[in-house]
Amino acid sequence: MKKAWSFAKDTSLYAVKGGSIFYAWILFLFFFILVGSYTSYRQFTEGLILTGATDQITLEMFFANFVFTAHVAAAAVLVVAPGYFYHRKDMKELAVIGEIVAMVFVATGITFILYHMGRPDRLLHMVPGIGFMNFPNSMLVYDTIVLNVYLYLNLFGVLYILYNKYVGTFDAKHLARWFTPIVYLAIAWGPLIHIVTAFVLASNARMESWATAVLPFGFLSMAGASGPSLIVVIFLLARKYSKLEVTDSVIDLLTTIIAWSLGLLMLVFAAEMFSVLYSSTEHADSLKYNMFGRNGLNMYVPWFWGIIGTLIGCFIALLFPRIRRSYDFWLPIVCFLVFFGVLVEKPMVLVFPAFSPSPLGEYTEYHVTVIEFFNVLFVWAMAFLWLTLIVKGAIGILTGEVRYHKSLSHTVEQS
Amino acid sequence: MSEDKNVKMEESADLNEGRREFLKYVCTSSAAALVVAPESSGAVVEAANSADADVTVAEFFQGHFVLMSDEEKKQAIARLEKRYTAKYAKKTTVSDVAAPDGVLFGYALDMSKCIGCRRCVHACVEENNQSREGSVIQWIQVMKIPKGNISFSADELEKGYPEKSKFGDYGVQVGGNAYHPAGLSTEGAQSYYQDETVPDKDFFYLPVQCQQCEKPPCVKACPVRATFRDHAGVVLIDYNWCIGCRMCQLACPYQARRFNWGEPNLPAEDMNPKTHYFGNRPRMRGVMEKCTFCVQRTREGRSPACLEACPVGARKFGNLLDPESDVRKVLATKRVFRFKEEFGTYPKFFYYIG
Numbered sequence: 061m062k063k064a065w066s067f068a069k070d071t072s073l074y075a076v077k078g079g080s081i082f083y084a085w086i087l088f089l090f091f092f093i094l095v096g097s098y099t100s101y102r103q104f105t106e107g108l109i110l111t112g113a114t115d116q117i118t119l120e121m122f123f124a125n126f127v128f129t130a131h132v133a134a135a136a137v138l139v140v141a142p143g144y145f146y147h148r149k150d151m152k153e154l155a156v157i158g159e160i161v162a163m164v165f166v167a168t169g170i171t172f173i174l175y176h177m178g179r180p181d182r183l184l185h186m187v188p189g190i191g192f193m194n195f196p197n198s199m200l201v202y203d204t205i206v207l208n209v210y211l212y213l214n215l216f217g218v219l220y221i222l223y224n225k226y227v228g229t230f231d232a233k234h235l236a237r238w239f240t241p242i243v244y245l246a247i248a249w250g251p252l253i254h255i256v257t258a259f260v261l262a263s264n265a266r267m268e269s270w271a272t273a274v275l276p277f278g279f280l281s282m283a284g285a286s287g288p289s290l291i292v293v294i295f296l297l298a299r300k301y302s303k304l305e306v307t308d309s310v311i312d313l314l315t316t317i318i319a320w321s322l323g324l325l326m327l328v329f330a331a332e333m334f335s336v337l338y339s340s341t342e343h344a345d346s347l348k349y350n351m352f353g354r355n356g357l358n359m360y361v362p363w364f365w366g367i368i369g370t371l372i373g374c375f376i377a378l379l380f381p382r383i384r385r386s387y388d389f390w391l392p393i394v395c396f397l398v399f400f401g402v403l404v405e406k407p408m409v410l411v412f413p414a415f416s417p418s419p420l421g422e423y424t425e426y427h428v429t430v431i432e433f434f435n436v437l438f439v440w441a442m443a444f445l446w447l448t449l450i451v452k453g454a455i456g457i458l459t460g461e462v463r464y465h466k467s468l469s470h471t472v473e474q475s
Numbered sequence: 476m477s478e479d480k481n482v483k484m485e486e487s488a489d490l491n492e493g494r495r496e497f498l499k500y501v502c503t504s505s506a507a508a509l510v511v512a513p514e515s516s517g518a519v520v521e522a523a524n525s526a527d528a529d530v531t532v533a534e535f536f537q538g539h540f541v542l543m544s545d546e547e548k549k550q551a552i553a554r555l556e557k558r559y560t561a562k563y564a565k566k567t568t569v570s571d572v573a574a575p576d577g578v579l580f581g582y583a584l585d586m587s588k589c590i591g592c593r594r595c596v597h598a599c600v601e602e603n604n605q606s607r608e609g610s611v612i613q614w615i616q617v618m619k620i621p622k623g624n625i626s627f628s629a630d631e632l633e634k635g636y637p638e639k640s641k642f643g644d645y646g647v648q649v650g651g652n653a654y655h656p657a658g659l660s661t662e663g664a665q666s667y668y669q670d671e672t673v674p675d676k677d678f679f680y681l682p683v684q685c686q687q688c689e690k691p692p693c694v695k696a697c698p699v700r701a702t703f704r705d706h707a708g709v710v711l712i713d714y715n716w717c718i719g720c721r722m723c724q725l726a727c728p729y730q731a732r733r734f735n736w737g738e739p740n741l742p743a744e745d746m747n748p749k750t751h752y753f754g755n756r757p758r759m760r761g762v763m764e765k766c767t768f769c770v771q772r773t774r775e776g777r778s779p780a781c782l783e784a785c786p787v788g789a790r791k792f793g794n795l796l797d798p799e800s801d802v803r804k805v806l807a808t809k810r811v812f813r814f815k816e817e818f819g820t821y822p823k824f825f826y827y828i829g
Contacts, residue, residue, distance in 0.1 A: 107760040109737030118724045178719020178761030185699045185718050192700050200698040200722050266728035419730040421661030
């Protein structure tokens with residue numbers, strides 16, 4: 061118990077100490093947390109009428125962002141798998157960072173769903189025993205189950221590894237017999253949460269543009285592009301500002317994954333566009349609306365072409381070794397563009413245009429409100445705050461700067 | 476549709492802040508009941524005084540209504556009656572009459588008779604206590620669909636892509652006369668027409684409301700079974716159990732479900748005090764609602780409000796199991812179709828050409 065207490069204390073103390081850039085970043089996040097607290101209060105007391113959602117476009121920015129968090133959370137296994145499946149030594153130490161990303165992003169996704177719900181106070185109605193779960197019919201029930209299991213799998217994995225490293229009992233060769241299966245389960249669970257999330261959308265026959273079999277494939281390839289982009293940036297920052305050892309081979313592997321996930325994404329987009337646009341039936345209506353607008357409603361058009369252009373551009377850019385190896389300049393830029401491109405793709409291509417035409421033939425544009433926008437930023441700021449602090453604490457443990465000292469009075473070793 | 480959104484936002488901003496706070500206060504506090512009291516009768520005052528915060532708390536912890544014991548149901552009903560009576564300052568009854576046995580409710584609508592007057596829409600709003608201002612809720616949406624006679628024009632004859640070829644096929648891919656819908660189609664349908672007089676001779680009208688599917692996708696999608704089908708075939712919602720996730724709205728191919736985006740705005744003087752638990756009792760913010768075939772009327776053998784309001788007799792309602800009912804006679808003698816039958820939902824709402 062004493063060990064656990066000092067683990068929590070030392071890690072937290074290490075996590076909140078940093079240089080001026082670190083504090084500036086935290087302060088930057090706190091601005092959005094402060095503003096977002098007010099806008100969240102407004103939304104939770106006055107209702108979703110403060111968002112841009114309508115009976116025609118019933119999913120708001122929160123749901124779109126939730127799908128994106130599922131992308132990143134699922135993709136974190138791409139950092140865990142090489143270490144555990146292929147026994148890559150350079151990756152095995154870093155696997156825990158992937159699990160942290162998964163954990164934080166799943167938690168963020170669940171938070172977005174709370175913002176999406178009209179009655180978050182009735183959440184317990186979904187808990188079996190207290191409430192009722194519509195199993196096995198409702199896809200949202202499956203999604204709730206897989207997201208929660210994934211959250212706790214990763215939370216457990218992260219705590220187990222970090223704690224044992226902290227007290228010095230972690231031996232990669234002699235992982236407890238029950239621990240390796242848990243890691244494997246967590247790796248398999250990553251794609252699972254994403255496929256189920258795709259099915260939550262694809263299960264709605266009336267959403268013509270979602271009722272397609274390529275949706276999970278599109279989701280997984282976008283996950284493979286956006287998740288590693290974030291992790292590459294984290295690794296590049298970590299090796300620049302800390303003693304964490306991240307070799308070029310790790311970055312190169314992740315860059316390859318990003319590039320070919322984007323390659324697969326091109327194929328998925330092309331396949332979907334061909335199969336709906338050639339025959340041009342009602343299944344093509346929302347895609348055509350997204351691409352060209354309709355009767356003067358063309359809000360999504362620049363977003364569509366901008367996002368497609370960005371993703372194709374990033375794919376081509378990553379084929380050049382000079383850009384892939386420009387660790388200080390081009391690579392972070394490309395990673396940022398991929399991450400941001402896929403993030404913006406969610407509302408502007410996947411979610412909002414899919415609601416037009418509505419079942420009764422209405423074409424609608426979605427106008428994000430200020431309150432909704434700051435609520436989204438609030439959730440993101442919280443996500444990045446937790447991500448920064450947990451990753452920083454983990455780096456302290458991985459580099460050995462934070463260690464358990466029986467004799468010393470549990471202070472952070474300054475080295 | 477952006478216009479509709481703008482209206483919603485403006486009206487929500489216009490809503491007097493003080494009034495909203497006031498209503499919220501009334502809803503949760505017994506002190507506020509005294510403020511209401513002077514305007515109301517003695518019996519109401521008595522009921523209002525006991526509608527305190529405990530009522531709200533007990534309501535918060537209640538389970539799914541269908542799964543409640545008879546005693547719990549009685550208490551839940553009493554709580555609601557107390558709360559509504561206090562809030563709207565009129566004696567409100569909340570019924571939980573069960574659906575009659577041996578009945579399967581069905582509806583038939585004669586689309587050749589409908590003149591698009593929307594009297595059904597307004598009768599429904601009044602009967603079912605829908606939100607009037609702020610977030611406007613109407614369970615029936617009337618589509619105004621262009622007749623084929625205005626779809627084709629000689630001007631379009633040589634328009635479109637590809638241009639004239641040696642086969643003479645103009646515009647067989649894009650544009651030209653191919654781009655004008657004709658007949659029963661949601662393409663080109665207008666639901667927000669503001670005509671001085673109806674019917675418009677170039678259009679026909681198709682009212683759409685909950686189709687009470689035999690295979691309802693909304694019931695399948697609901698994660699908490701807040702929406703379910705009763706044994707008379709009507710899909711209902713327990714407003715106190717709904718978590719507001721809107722998966723049902725996403726699943727519905729008829730756009731029949733309406734969400735309470737904000738606090739519903741139901742003026743006390745317009746409130747219909749004869750309510751049913753699953754039907755027209757006032758709803759709260761953040762829950763789904765939709766047409767219930769007027770469960771508070773039809774379970775007592777009356778007709779739905781929309782049927783009674785229809786000036787041209789386009790609407791027929793009845794028991795699908797009874798060969799003598801109006802709806803069965805329509806099915807036997809008319810050309811009947813189901814709207815969007817390709818979704819495989821098997822609605823019990825039929826359209827016919829009379």
